[in-house]
Amino acid sequence: MSVFLARRFLTFLITISGASVIIFLLLEVLPGDPALTMLGVDAPDSAVAAIRLELGLDRPAAVRYVAWIAGLFQGEMGLSYVYKVPVTELIGQRLQVTLPLAIGSMAVATLTALSLGIFAATNHNRIGDYGVMGFSQLGLAIPDFWFGILLIILFAVILHWLPSGGFPGWDEGLWRGVKSLMLPVFTLSLSLTAVMTRVTRSAVLEVAREDFVRTARAKGLSRRAALWRHVLRNALVPVLTIGGVLVATVLTGTLVIENVFALPGVGKLIFDAISNRDLMVVKNVVLLFAAIVVVVNFMVDILYAMVDPRIRIQT
């Protein structure tokens, strides 16, 4: 167990440091002068010189990188060039929208997908199975932003039940906040549900074919009991894997969905930052997202070892 975790932790460290290097290279070194990137090539020399001084861009790249990382360890991400406020503060505000959106859709998707997947597997090659598979095939093909637009047309434009977008802030009452997040959460969970349903279904079908399930039935367990006691835990491993992969999908999904519903989340922040060429915001937000993906996958690895005792001795 300890070697497994140690190796995973090492991988995790390597990945996260690699990610920060890549972000830094792509934003501040490869395109050339960051000051020009931020101001545009037509900017007057004096402005360029000013911003160089302000952001310390006259220092060598390696020094700037170390300063950035050292700052991160102290919880400092620097000042937003456009808003002139600490980037940590900006991100903190925006996460109040993004986190509920991401976690909410993941939760909705997991619950729906597990039920649908198990239902389809237990009705293999019957009408219920075909229905679920058809739904998930459609869910995979529908772009989530278009699905969002369709929901807006239906619930906001035609029915007037829910707001077409925007977010009032949690200060305006829990219900109003939840109401404005309902369509986004539903939108984002569609494709996640579709993918997870497929994986759950096939994992359950696969495990159900294993010899030990036959053993369980030979002991006198009913199909249902064999499913709950023997199949599901073994089927969890592939479902966990896809869950880890989907975290990346959820995060990038929030970027898109926040734009569809005009939600003031991190996704909106980053696209505004791109148009404003606010490098400070872009690099820190991208690193934050990459870090979340890596951390979640590290946690998935630990979960594996908890679910499947065999993994503890493999590496």
Add this chain to the structure above:
Amino acid sequence: MALLSVSDLTVELQTSRGMAPAVRGVTFDLEKGGTLGVVGESGCGKSVTALAIMGLLPDGARTTGRIELDGADLLALDEEARCRIRGNRIAMIFQEPMTSLNPVHRIGRQIAEPLRLHRGLRGANARDEVLRLLERVGLPDPARRIDAYPHQMSGGQRQRVMIAMALSCAPDILLADEPTTALDVTIQGQILDLINELVDDTGMGLILISHDLGVIGETTENVAVMYGGTVVEHGATDRLFANFAHPYSQGLFAAIPQVGAARTGPLRTIPGTVPELADLPSACSFADRCARATEICWRQAPRMERIGPDQRTACHHHGETAA
């Protein structure tokens, strides 16, 4: 009355080419405390017969005939009633002790499962019973092993765990499907001895399925030789092994290189290959590989005939000597 009586059992399985008969008209009895060996090559229907007795055939399989346990037809029972019999009155062990145990559960829990299900044992009571069982099947250091996972054990130890599991509710019948095929010879000896001993001690009936004539010959009193989904020869083991009557059993017997036998020329072989379910000849399933086959063998399926005390065979030409 026999403990288990199988009569005219026919099983059809779903294949990519439609329904194919895997077992055709199999009939045999097992007395209380009796031992029956079922021997045959791959695809002969021996495992399908066992699964039919357990009621664990794949989806879409069609079963006809009768399987009577103490006079009650199992095929007439509903699924719930069959669940009460499985693991309780009829238990089964399988070929691959590695894949037949759930990798994510400790073995103690897996052995306790039938105890909880059929006897309502829980907690410390169940654990004590599991420890007793592990000791009974000769697993060294049961107090420590009870909390092990299957992957932490050797093949022989895992098969002992399977046997403990099958034994837990003191079944009337033990079905063992190639229980030693995946094991080494010396371990195979240990397991066969264990099964023999348990049969003698508990008085349960044993159906041992194997492709190995030697294993069957040493373990069971009666033997049924299967080919192409049917029993071609059946009788007391000693008598059969002394004098096989069916050309298939004769060929099988002659094809095995035996340890210490004087080497006299090449081994006798059966021409052709083991057939697939869907390709079986419709009358005598052995006709296309049989040296004695005549026109009648292609036209009419031979019936089981008594050819001596404790020996029956299904061959139109059983009286004739081989060409």
Add this chain to the structure above:
Amino acid sequence: MNGPVLNAPEDSEAVLRVEGLQRHFTLPRESLFRAPETVYALNGVDLSIRRGRSLGVVGESGCGKSTLARLCMALDTPTAGRVEILGQDLARLPAREMRRARAQFQMVFQDPYGSLDPRHTVRRIVGETMDALVPGNGNSNGKSGRSIEREEAVGLAIDAVGLRANDLDKYPHEFSGGQRQRIAIARALVTRPSLIVADEPVSALDVSVQAQVLNLMQELQQDFGVTYMLISHDLGVVDYVCDEVAVMYLGRIVERASRRQLFAKPAHPYTQALFDAVPRIGAGRRRRTTLPGNVGSQTRQAAGCAFADRCPKAQSRCTGEAPELRKIDNGHMASCHFA
């Protein structure tokens, strides 16, 4: 030093000679705080096979017989010791010559379903061995490499194993298990090797088919004078095919003798137990003198005899002092203090 000698005078004719062969594998670490474990798969094996003879290697799983086969086929590198084929030390051959030398030793594998590439025709499968050996024929698509000699050799090999010429353009899935094993034998035969190493060649086959393949192997030995090393767990098969037998336990040869001597008078307690464990047809219901316990751990090296913990004859001497493989009769060797 216990010599590799079986019959000293003819030893110069050895097709295969193995001396002091060892192979140890390091396992991945299980704990940060313990050294990684070592698997002692082979612990000093000596043997030789004379031309045209066949040696059976018998033992249970974990005895190192498959590792031995791979080392003899130069598919793996030994930790210590050497393998000589026709007097050439395999470890000293440069890569180019090694490829050519492979014509002299070929292998037949256990699994007739896994050992043939499902995407290749029989022609290509059997011809593959020629590909690598004949320079200029090493084309990857197998079509342009269809020289006349190659075609001829493939045709002969296919004929020798009892398949027909129109089988050449079929794919493996069109054949049954026994026929596939014939294809595998044809592939080994096509370069007219001196030595064929067969690793459990019939254990995946049905009994009635197994006999066909064993007979074929016998015939080929008579017709082509090929030398066999046959790895098997089945004593009956070894008894039928081989002239000499080596019994292995935990990476060592514990007994070596001619077939007749071994089966008439097994000397090592392990060999005796192995014989006793084999189910006999017609023996009736019986109890064996079964060995207790499992095959010992490959990750520990015993100071004394590796078999001591399971041996009915073991005494205190056995746990302290490892027995040498010594001559107990003409052409019969065993490594037991009491043999």
Add this chain to the structure above:
Amino acid sequence: MTETVSNSDRGSGQGTGRGTASLGFLGRALGHRSFMIGLLLTGAMIISALVSLVWTPHSPTEIVIAERLKLPSASHWFGTDQFGRDILSMIMAGAQTSIVVGLIAVSLGAVLGVSLGLWAAARRGWTEDVIMRLSDLNLAFPVILIAILLTAGWGPGIINAILALGIYNISVFARQVRGAGIAMWEREFVLAARAAGKGNLAITIEHVLPNIISIIVVQATISFAIAILAEAALSYLGVGSQPPNPSWGRMLSESQSYIFLAPIIAVWPGLAIVLSVLGLNLIGDGLRDLVDPRLARRR
């Protein structure tokens, strides 16, 4: 839920493949309904892209203010957008963008990813470790994140979208091919090839690659579908295809401003995306069933 027959009846299981194989790939494909539907949908997408190269009902770029936001009619089957452009023509031309982006991105990912995956599988050891760690790193950056980075560094453009997708696909293919490749290297026929004196490269080309090509083709089809979705999303966000290049994603983003006035114009491009992606996914799933029934179970 099914139980399988015991392994000892090996022969019966082995034989089932033979009957279906004799039917031939084409015959089985024609009988596979969802595969044929997929083929039809994808065919329609490709044909409309090809036709749009030489002919569209109207110009997809011509602005006719008088005709703006018209409902579907005989002259404009799908209606017109806020600039009076013909939506059907824009959708036909938009298919070009989707196909070009998908093709380039998937080829880039497949060529590099397959090579790296094969290399990792053949060499194992530290080579594999390095490749797999790189691929871990790659997977920490989902497509949209890569596109954002590229856009922030170099400004928006379709090249960024293609690059982002291509880079992402490298690790997708590398992982899949490595896994399947390692399984092949453990097969006995590879050992047999080594015994015949074949080197790593020859074995990879002759034995490993042909046996996993079906997996690669299936992955390519699915990746193509994902690429179409991702290109649409990137263009919708403004970091993909730029005007005046027609693009389904951008059509949707523009339509959103007129959602209260003319909701119908938000429907057509979305439908086009759904049908194209559905078609490719159905082909991918169908291929998986058709080339190797054993693979079908894996998903």
